Amino acid sequence: MTVFFTSDTHFGDPRVLTKDHRPFRTIPEHDEALVARWNGTVSPTDTVWHLGDFALHVSAERIGELLGNLRGKKHLVTGNNDGPDTLAAKGWASVQAYAELDVDDKHLVLCHYAFRTWKNNSKGWLDLHGHSHGRLSHLTHQYDVGVDVWDFRPVTLETILTMRRWGKTQR
Numbered sequence: 024m025t026v027f028f029t030s031d032t033h034f035g036d037p038r039v040l041t042k043d044h045r046p047f048r049t050i051p052e053h054d055e056a057l058v059a060r061w062n063g064t065v066s067p068t069d070t071v072w073h074l075g076d077f078a079l080h081v082s083a084e085r086i087g088e089l090l091g092n093l094r095g096k097k098h099l100v101t102g103n104n105d106g107p108d109t110l111a112a113k114g115w116a117s118v119q120a121y122a123e124l125d126v127d128d129k130h131l132v133l134c135h136y137a138f139r140t141w142k143n144n145s146k147g148w149l150d151l152h153g154h155s156h157g158r159l160s161h162l163t164h165q166y167d168v169g170v171d172v173w174d175f176r177p178v179t180l181e182t183i184l185t186m187r188r189w190g191k192t193q194r
Contacts, residue, residue: 071095
């Protein structure tokens with residue numbers, strides 16, 4: 024089992040095509056591509072932590088369909104664009120506004136929003152976040168896991184840390 028992180032999929036939200044300059048012509052094309060990239064990365068036995076803004080402007084049925092089509096055990100850390108239907112969807116293993124997690128001997132703080140400071144940041148804890156769509160300057164021990172940064176797919180902690188270590192951009 025591998026643990027993945029992602030955020031800001033914004034399924035069904037037409038604003039991401041222009042505001043975030045995503046390379047898709049239509050929302051159906053966008054949503055289909057994100058599902059395909061997710062499922063090409065994640066196996067059914069993997070775990071995915073989605074750090075908010077899963078879907079907007081879609082029905083509860085569509086949210087359930089999306090969650091059913093996406094591989095892995097899915098946890099939601101809520102974002103500002105996650106409405107009641109997203110929060111109530113049965114496809115989540117858990118739903119919370121904030122989480123702390125240990126992965127690969129690293130302590131993680133998970134929130135939709137990037138923190139200026141966070142629990143034990145001076146002791147090496149890492150802050151994983153979404154919301155900023157790759158627009159924030161890098162801080163030590165802080166990582167944007169949004170799809171706009173990681174080729175529109177979930178990413179492992181190992182990949183995040185390796186890419187940053189070598190000074191590579193995520194896009």
